[in-house]
Amino acid sequence: MDVPQLMKVLSNEVNLQILSILKSGSFNPRELARILQRDETDVSRRLKMLERVGLVEGKWMRVRNKNIRIYSLKVGEVKISFEPGGIIIKTSKDRSYEISLLESKMPKVEAFFGRKAEISTLSSSKKPVIVIYGIAGIGKTALAAKVFEDAFWYQMSEVDSFDYFVWQIGLFLNTFDYSLLLEYLRSGGREERDLFELILEGIENTKAKIVIDDVHKCSDERILRLLSFLALRIRDGKLVLISREKLRLGADENILYFHLRGLSLKDAYTLLRAKGLNLDISDFVEIYNLTKGHPLALTLFAGAYKENQKVRTDNFFDFLFSEVYQQLSPDEKLMVQVISLFDDPLEYDAIKTLYGRKNSFVVLYSLLNKGIIEKRGEIYFLHDLLKGFAKEVREIDEREYYLRYLNYLLKKKTAKNFLTAFRYATKLGDEKIIKDLTELRLRKFKRVVQDFPDAYMRILIQIKGNPYAKKELGHIYFQRGFFEKALKLWLEVKDDLDGIHRADVISSLADVCMELNDFKEAEKYLKELESIAKNSDDLEIKFWYYVELTKFYFYTERSDDALRSAFKELEVIRKMEPYPELESLALLHVGDIYIAMKKLENAVQYYLQALEIAKAYNLTFMGHISYMELMKAYYSLGDYKTAVEYSGKAVEYFLKVRNYRRAIDTLAYRCVSYIGLKDLDEAEKDAEEMIRIAQSTNYPLGWAGYIFLGAIKELKGESGKEYFELGKEKLKDYSWLYDAVLEELGKVFNVSKITAKS
Structure with missing residues (x-):
């Protein structure tokens, strides 16, 4: 093993983050890059380097006629011993490997003066939440970094959004082996209540310390609500908030409010001596009274000091900085x-x-x-x-430097840097740049509207009159289910755009019309999109066309046409730059069409292919969607034993990531399968779990648990009438769902036994 190279690898924070994530499973470089919000090429290079030094191992897998590289952690521990004869490095798979990933995120405190009393107060406090507040430049950040040097450090800014903030917290908690928050976000979960609870659970379970600096800059109300939520409830973790103002979080018994003031006389004098000044006592006292022991003011004074110079006090900081500035090269x-x-x-x-x-x-x-x-x-x-x-x-010239920074950011090829670049593009107000960036989003950063909708919307709102911004805002509204809002924006701009942007709008209009059940209008836009696709060599546009065409045929129950279109969709995907998530989704769609055609064995074949891709690329959410669809297919085939096997994996995952809609869907099929297998105890557990979820979410299908429970009681020789009537009452506004539940239950149970008693 190359010792210097290994030490170099382990000294890099990004490499350590990769190793930490690999502890939770095997990953393809693309998904690792998405989790870390880094360029995929950079992640691949790092994985190869980690493989060379023996920390990870890569294996080639054959997936859909493609070779892909999957990486996993090779060692659980690295021990470095310094012996008289040299350095011995040992690795083991049996023991845990822990190393701080946080050093480079924290301020490095090199020159620190005094503050012994403050350090003692903060380090000995038993309160789980500490708020350090005081005027700008007083030393709040340096003090917190000195006391909480092993904490996760987050620097707040005016443009921070809730979605980006929780993603970073999720990534941090994952390094402590708490992966639920990150997995919830990867699966598309965005419910505020769930996120709050998962963050609290992660902090408490891991006893994590989190420092959030410059909280006064936060303008996102959801972040502020989260901080108030945590302040009331944290007990085992530590939350440190740094602000210029005293935050009002409630629950004073849980919080230490610490007002930081200037340095003491002694500490201020020590600072000036360290800066090379040796003032007599009267001069020092005068300066101390002017600065009130303010560390930054003292530092600037040391740089600006001229003997016998009159210090201007009307604008003290500007005076000091101007004096220092004049002396700069x-x-x-x-x-x-x-x-x-x-x-x-x-x-x-x-x-x-x-x-x-x-x-x-x-x-x-x-x-x-x-x-x-x-x-x-x-x-x-x-x-x-x-x-x-x-x-x-x-x-x-501001414009010159904004352009330089924008180009620098885009070369980094991550969603975070794309969003920052877009923010500076709005400052420039250059429509050509905004047009190019929105095209880049369509091609390279597709998931921005799902992963960071708040951050993206805050930027777009600044230029909401721009047609490209309106188009992108439409995508965010569509993702959130505000179809009418999306439709209005897309109709406003469709005639102002050309090229890929017009194709995007026409495709989106077809999609939203189908969601609003206006299939006549959707068909009109599909014909226009077909014309654009035929006259273009752009695979992205062709892909959009076949996606919408497949959906249109499927919704209008033209299964043969939908199947042909879905295969064209797959054909185009496989010609494009690899995007395994889309390929897996397209395979699921093929399976769904075969289900509609009652060709269940064919459906199973494509669901298994979707599962294969999801596993290979560690697309956890897509993998469990595949398990759920396989469960439904085997259920329809009457193979309840296999249906139960697949459903077990899906139920556990969907409950874990709080995707209750899919959890209940899966539980319903599994409950009926258990009844078919005469495994009534397990069926009863599933029915009760459905009811429990319905009580907290009011998701309609959950109330079917009462109907299933009634059937189970009857099969056990007890009366199920009470439960059946409860289920019927809960579903009185969903007659179609009630009928569907009885139809499925009728496959394994004589429903007339309970309907006759009602």
Whole structure:
């Protein structure tokens, strides 16, 4: 084993995150990239490197005539021993391997002065929630980083959205072997109540420590509601909130509110001495009274100090910064101006790209030493207190630097960087750039509207009059079930767009019309989409056409036509850049069509192919949808034993990720299958679980549990009348569902026994 290479690999945070995720199962690079929100090429490169040093192993699998590489964790522990004769490295699969993944997310506290009393108070507090508040620059972040150095650190900004925030928390909790939150998000779960409960459960189960900095910048009400929810309920974990204002969270008995003030006289004097100043006592006292021990003010004063100079107090920080700024070199001034342009902290590679000169490292290091630029983990920023003055002296062209940053972000090929790039595109107001970005979203970042709808919507709302923004807003409304809103927006813009954008709108209009049961109008848009697809070599457009055509034929019960269209859909998918989730979904659709045609064996064949792809790429949600469909197929074949086997995996998963609609669907089929197998105890458990879910969600099919329970009681020789009547009452507004339940139950039980008693 190459020891230096292994040490280098283990010192990288992203590599450690990959290893942590692989602990939960085998993954394909594409799905790992989605979870980590990183470029797939970068993830593949890292996996190969991890494989070379023996930490993971990759295996080739043959899936649908394609070779794909699947990676899994090879070792459970790495032990490095320093012996007199050299270094010994041992690995084992039997013991756990733990290493902090959080160091680079946290501020690195190098120069820290005093605060012994504050450190003691915070570190000894038994309260599970701590709120540290105080004016800007007073040292809240540095203090929290000093005390809670083993915590997960999240830096809040004005543009943070709830969906992105919970995804990051899910990724963090997954490193502690709590995967439920991340799995819920991957499966498409977005219910606020479920997310709140899963986050709380994850923090409590893992005893995690979470620090959220700059909470005062948060403008997303759902994040603030989540923090209030957690503040009331956390007991075993630790939540630390840093803000300029005293947050009102309620439950004071659960919270330590800590108001941070300036440094003490002694600590302030130590700081100035460390900066090279040796003031006499009277001068120091005057400066201390002016600064109130404010660390940033003292640091700036040390850089601006001139003997016998009169300090202007009307605008103290601007005075200090202007004095320091005048002493900077031209290169330092340029870098300050560049960094001050951006609301977000910047990583070093971004600063290097924006600054554009070879001496970027030396200049940045100099500004750090002077206290003008601050570092937080791997990112750099100009303090808010100094941005106002920096804006006044700025002489650079904003547009040029926004364009540079936008291009830099897009090269990183992740959803997060795409969203950030789009935000800067809205600042530029350039319709051509916005058009190109929305096309990029259609082709490369399809899941943005599902994974990060809030974040994307907040950006689009800024340019809601733009036709491309309207089109994208329509997609978010459609995903959320607001079909009329989506229809209105798409109708407004359909004649303003061309190329792939017009095809997208026409395809979407066909889709929404079918959802609204307007098949005549849907057919009109399908004909237009057919014309566009025939005159285009764009596989994306052809794929959209066959997807909508298949759906149209299926909904209008033209099964033979739907099947032909579905096979064309599959044919196009397999010519496109690999997208296993879509291929798996298309195979499920083929299976559904065969079910409608009563060709159950054919359906099973395609459901199994969908399952094969889902397993190969670790598409957990699609895999369990495949289990559910296989259960239904075998149920229809009368093979209740196999139906129960497949349903077991699906039920457990859907309950775990709180997808109660699919959980109840699966439980209903399994309950009837158990009755058919005369396994009445298991059937009774399923019926009771259906009722329990219905009581908390009011999902109609759940009330069928009472009807199933009535049948089970009758088969056990007891009276089932009471349960049957309860079920009938609960389903009185769903007569079609009531009839369907009786029809299915009638396959394994003489329903006249209970209907006659009603």
